[in-house]
Amino acid sequence: MTSMGGQRRLGRRLILLIGAIYFAFPFVAMARFAFQNVQVFDLGRSTLFENWSLTSVTSAFGEDYFWDALRLSIQLALGTALLTLFVLVPTAVWVHLRIPRARAVVEFLTVLPYVIPAIALVAGIVVIKPHARWFLNSDLSLIPFYAVLALPFTYRSIDAGLRAIDLRTLTEASRSLGAGWNVTLRRVLIPSLKSALISSTFLTVAVVLGEYTIADVLLKRTLPAFMAEYRQSDPRGGYALAVLSLLATTLLFAGIGVATRPRGGRNPRTDEPSPSTEETPS
Amino acid sequence: MTSLSLERITKTFGSTIALDDFSLAIESGELVSLLGPSGCGKTTALRVVAGFEVPARGSVFVGGADVSRTPAHRRNMGMVFQSYSLFPNMNVAQNIEFGLRTRRLSPVERKKRIEEALELVQLQKQAKRYSHQLSGGQQQRVALARALAIRPDVLLLDEPLSALDAKVRSTLRDEIRRIQKESGTTAVFVTHDQDEALSISDRVGVMSEGRLEQLAPPEVVYSSPSSAFVARFVGTINEVDGVVENGTIRVGPYQFRSPRSGRADGPVKILVRPEHTRFDETGIPAMVRQTVFMGASKLVDVQAEVSARVIRVQLPGHVTSPEPGSRVNVSFDETKALTDQ
Numbered sequence: 023m024t025s026m027g028g029q030r031r032l033g034r035r036l037i038l039l040i041g042a043i044y045f046a047f048p049f050v051a052m053a054r055f056a057f058q059n060v061q062v063f064d065l066g067r068s069t070l071f072e073n074w075s076l077t078s079v080t081s082a083f084g085e086d087y088f089w090d091a092l093r094l095s096i097q098l099a100l101g102t103a104l105l106t107l108f109v110l111v112p113t114a115v116w117v118h119l120r121i122p123r124a125r126a127v128v129e130f131l132t133v134l135p136y137v138i139p140a141i142a143l144v145a146g147i148v149v150i151k152p153h154a155r156w157f158l159n160s161d162l163s164l165i166p167f168y169a170v171l172a173l174p175f176t177y178r179s180i181d182a183g184l185r186a187i188d189l190r191t192l193t194e195a196s197r198s199l200g201a202g203w204n205v206t207l208r209r210v211l212i213p214s215l216k217s218a219l220i221s222s223t224f225l226t227v228a229v230v231l232g233e234y235t236i237a238d239v240l241l242k243r244t245l246p247a248f249m250a251e252y253r254q255s256d257p258r259g260g261y262a263l264a265v266l267s268l269l270a271t272t273l274l275f276a277g278i279g280v281a282t283r284p285r286g287g288r289n290p291r292t293d294e295p296s297p298s299t300e301e302t303p304s
Numbered sequence: 305m306t307s308l309s310l311e312r313i314t315k316t317f318g319s320t321i322a323l324d325d326f327s328l329a330i331e332s333g334e335l336v337s338l339l340g341p342s343g344c345g346k347t348t349a350l351r352v353v354a355g356f357e358v359p360a361r362g363s364v365f366v367g368g369a370d371v372s373r374t375p376a377h378r379r380n381m382g383m384v385f386q387s388y389s390l391f392p393n394m395n396v397a398q399n400i401e402f403g404l405r406t407r408r409l410s411p412v413e414r415k416k417r418i419e420e421a422l423e424l425v426q427l428q429k430q431a432k433r434y435s436h437q438l439s440g441g442q443q444q445r446v447a448l449a450r451a452l453a454i455r456p457d458v459l460l461l462d463e464p465l466s467a468l469d470a471k472v473r474s475t476l477r478d479e480i481r482r483i484q485k486e487s488g489t490t491a492v493f494v495t496h497d498q499d500e501a502l503s504i505s506d507r508v509g510v511m512s513e514g515r516l517e518q519l520a521p522p523e524v525v526y527s528s529p530s531s532a533f534v535a536r537f538v539g540t541i542n543e544v545d546g547v548v549e550n551g552t553i554r555v556g557p558y559q560f561r562s563p564r565s566g567r568a569d570g571p572v573k574i575l576v577r578p579e580h581t582r583f584d585e586t587g588i589p590a591m592v593r594q595t596v597f598m599g600a601s602k603l604v605d606v607q608a609e610v611s612a613r614v615i616r617v618q619l620p621g622h623v624t625s626p627e628p629g630s631r632v633n634v635s636f637d638e639t640k641a642l643t644d645q
Binding site for chain 2: 188192195197209210
């Protein structure tokens with residue numbers, strides 16, 4: 023039994039290793055192209071540790087437009103995360119409490135932005151553009167579109183959070199203690215959904231940092247738009263930024279793992295041990 | 305202290321009638337249990353009182369004031385739920401404080417009430433713990449403290465013990481009763497467990513199909529059930545097939561007149577509790593199948609000759625019981641026997 027278990031563990035590790043190589047290989051290749059001052063046709067095993075430098079990325083950082091693009095992307099990420107929080111959380115709570123039978127329909131609707139390509143959304147934006155210039159002229163007009171694009175990920179994250187708590191009982195307990203909907207949402211539900219909301223926020227940021235199509239059509243100079251443009255004039259710099267962007271996204275996902283890790287059995291504020299008197303916790 | 309009354313409440317879910325012209329009046333400081341099988345409407349009645357369900361018809365009065373249109377968060381009801389309902393992001397003291405904050409009480413008053421509530425449920429040492437650091441029984445005690453700290457007009461308990469193991473259940477049941485009496489709070493306790501209802505309540509309301517079958521003190525519900533449903537649902541009951549002839553009930557050679565039966569001539573089921581059954585030479589001929597010693601009492605199961613049914617006779621523990629296989633005659637306390645068709 024032990025040897026079978028060991029084999030299974032080994033098998034799992036092997037699959038993980040193959041997966042890691044599959045993803046790491048192109049990433050390392052891109053990083054070498056971006057950060058090594060070596061001719062492309064010389065990039066081989068023998069030059070693996072030669073002439074690594076950050077000049078490609080520092081020259082990209084030297085562009086004024088880069089910092090504007092980064093600032094806009096951060097603003098868009100925060101705005102999208104806030105819009106998601108203020109609109110999607112109450113909506114998801116309402117669906118769970120009031121129309122639980124409609125959950126499947128809502129789930130289907132929220133997955134549509136993933137199924138329908140962004141270019142289709144762009145076609146729609148082009149149609150309404152002449153009638154909504156007052157809105158679309160603002161750089162922050164991308165926020166609602168990004169909120170829609172992130173919907174397949176954010177809704178699922180919040181939905182999973184809501185399924186993990188006893189929503190109805192917590193809501194009713196709060197209301198029976200004199201709290202209106204606003205206080206219930208703010209003081210009971212949102213803190214109880216902390217992990218789900220952190221995941222949702224990180225996923226939103228990842229979507230915003232990767233979106234190019236809509237920003238390009240609406241002529242917004244976001245970070246992905248800058249990267250695409252910069253790559254044409256300085257391919258190595260463009261790819262260096264892409265590597266950094268990928269790293270940032272990876273760190274965000276690692277952050278989800280850390281931030282949503284369940285708390286241990288010890289009281290984090292008082293550091294008291296778990297109860298040992300009377301009944302044992304079930 | 306506040307009285308509670310529900311007047312002619314009807315509540316439907318689609319085509320299902322959960323409460324059917326349901327009325328209930330509870331005195332100040334009284335604890336009334338609503339007892340009944342699953343789906344009888346007892347939890348719905350509680351939720352209507354709490355304001356979580358809006359009835360199609362009827363009114364809810366608290367202390368004489370009509371609260372039927374008052375939203376749940378303005379009703380001043382304390383509620384303890386079946387499932388654990390402590391807010392996971394708050395510790396015990398913060399959970400208790402929650403309802404006091406929504407009432408905008410001063411920090412001094414809040415602190416005082418938290419201490420009082422913790423003392424009431426004897427959990428002073430656990431004030432800083434979070435729900436995941438408490439046992440099920442402790443969580444329900446905190447929920448009780450939280451509900452009482454707001455000094456509610458009515459305390460609503462929705463099967464608060466059903467998720468707990470037997471020992472904790474029994475301890476907490478007694479504790480709920482003690483705390484309710486000490487605080488003098490009017491309380492409604494919903495349960496499907498008859499032992500719980502009989503042991504904790506001033507009065508027990510037995511419900512069936514959205515209606516109140518009987519509302520009476522526990523002893524009355526047990527010893528004088530108002531209907532065959534109540535007799536069957538509360539306690540153990542013998543069901544014996546008989547016949548009504550000219551107002552007299554007959555089971556084989558055994559005949560009696562029951563003051564509680566007004567049945568027309570024809571077949572009838574006699575419902576009688578084991579403790580209202582005795583060995584008597586004029587009774588139904590039967591053979592003893594087994595005797596079970598229960599300490600304070602003995603249960604003797606006999607097979608009636610005229611019926612396929614087993615009749616259980618309860619005797620005091622010290623009385624010598626007949627041996628299995630011996631022939632006996634069984635009769636009933638005729639004043640306690642009920643009949644059903």
